[in-house]
Amino acid sequence: MSAERMEKKKTLDLRKKHIGPSCKIFFSHDPIKIIRAKGQYMYDEKGQQYLDCINNVAHVGHCHPDVVKAGAQQMELLNTNSRFLHDNLVLYAQRLQDTLPDKLSVCYFVNSGSEANDLALRLAWQYTGHKDIITLDNAYHGHVSSLIDISPYKFHHASDTELNQSVHVAPSPDVYRGKYRADHPDPATAYADEVKDIIHGVHEKGGKIAAFIAESLQSCGGQVIPPPGYFQQVAEHVRKAGGIFIADEVQVGFGRVGSHFWAFQLQGEDFVPDIVTMGKPIGNGHPMSCVVTTREVAEAFMSSGMEYFNTFGGNPVSCAIGMAVLDVIEKEDLQGNALRVGRHLTRLLEKQKEKHPLVGDIRGRGLFSGMELVKDRLKLTPATAEAQEVIYR
Known part of the structure; x- marks a missing residue:
């Protein structure tokens, strides 16, 4: 039976029977059954067209013909x-490296953002010989065990979860509702000093810092834009303690912020992470991801004596698709489009803020943007139910 001919109720019944109950579905009260998509639009079984404002993987549009063709031809x-020698792997690695600072020159290809972040932790542990990790409050870095440990967005919701003693949570550098706000004379230094204090506390207990990990712009954490200079100061504290800086670009990379190809570049040219992880938009929905690091970190990983092996990471089809995505971003000036359309969207959202007291803040960069709803603009009381209603609408 084809998916298009199956009644929606039958699809739901089969899902409840065979799919894990913790695997949630969008719009659970009245789920939309999507059967095809093209560009920025998705279509249900009745042919109803929806503008897709949810997907964070269809980076150059659903079923982009150039991407589909590249994958099909290579397949x-x-x-x-x-582990076989082939051109696509090295050509794609070279293309990716061209978008990054020279120091970031060694690639490891994997299959998901979670795999990328898990490997980044392994690299950090091996390179430094240390164990402790600093993460940000509300962070989400993936679904495997090592990443749930460093994802307060997940473990804060689980009442029976014990915090890994080698994981330390720094305040999110949120200048809207965080500990240090826009009226603070130097929020970047204030938030970076919180990380410095954590490092001091770790050292007092005999621990050593392996890495600080953060999304370049927090996504699940609420579209948080770190104040300029924050990452530079954090990196200085962390590297002084013998650790390294991991920038998670899984949700925010590949030109989404408009002004730059990578969101960490918003902090300035003088800031270069030691490891960058990529995923989601990298393959326009095809399961692939990447870890890029320095030659020093890569050689330390090799010195462990354990060969790194990934069956599908960097396979010929994935690399062909990855190169096609980069081609489309460039050919269609999608980074410039993100900047232009993002500014237009922000202007429209600011007008809504003028009209509706419920809108507390508009923030973002390029097409990574959002609005925060509050019941009271002074107390910043979260308008949780109202936000949920807007999402469903």
Whole structure:
């Protein structure tokens, strides 16, 4: 039976029977059954068209013909274990590196953002010989065990979860509702000093810092834009303690912020992370991801004596798709489009803020943008139910 002919109720019944109950579905009270998509639009079984404002993977548009063609052509030719020598892997690695600072020159290809962040932790532990990790409050870095440990967005919701003793949570650098706000004379230094204090506390207990990890712009944490200079100061404190800086670009990379190709570049040219992780938009929905790091970190990982092996990471089809995505971003000036359309969207949202006291803040960069709803603009009381209603609408 084809998916298009199956009644929605039948699809739901089969899902309840065979799919894990913790795997949630969008719009659970009245789920939309999507059967096809094109560009920025999705279509249900009745042909109803929806503007897709949810997906964070269809970076160059659903089913972009150039991406589909690249994947299909390579699939007809060869797809195999990535331990065979092939051109696509090195050509794609070279293309990616061209978008990054020279220092970030070594790639490890994997299959998801979670895999990328898990590997980044392994690299940090091996390179530093240390164990402790500093993460940000409300952070989400993935679904595997090592990442749930460093994702307060997840473990704060689980009452029976014990905090890993080698994980330390720094305040989110949120200048809207955080500890230090826009009226603070130097919020970047104030938030960075919180990380410095954590490092001091770790050292007092005999621990050592392996890494600080943060999304370059917090996404699940609420579209948080760190104050300029924050990452530079954090990196200085962390590196002084013998640790490294991991920038998670899984949700915010590949030109989404408009003014730059990578969101960490918003902090300035003088800031270069030691590791950058990528995922979601990298393959326009195809399951692929990447970890890029320095030669020093990569050689330390190799010195462990354990070969790193990933069956599908960097396979010929994935790399062909990745290169096609980069081609489309460039050919269609999608980074420039993100900047222009993002500014237009922000202007429209600011007008809503003028009209509706419920809108507390508009923030974002490029097409990474959002609004925070509050019941009281002075107390910043979260308008949780109202936000949920807007999402469903």
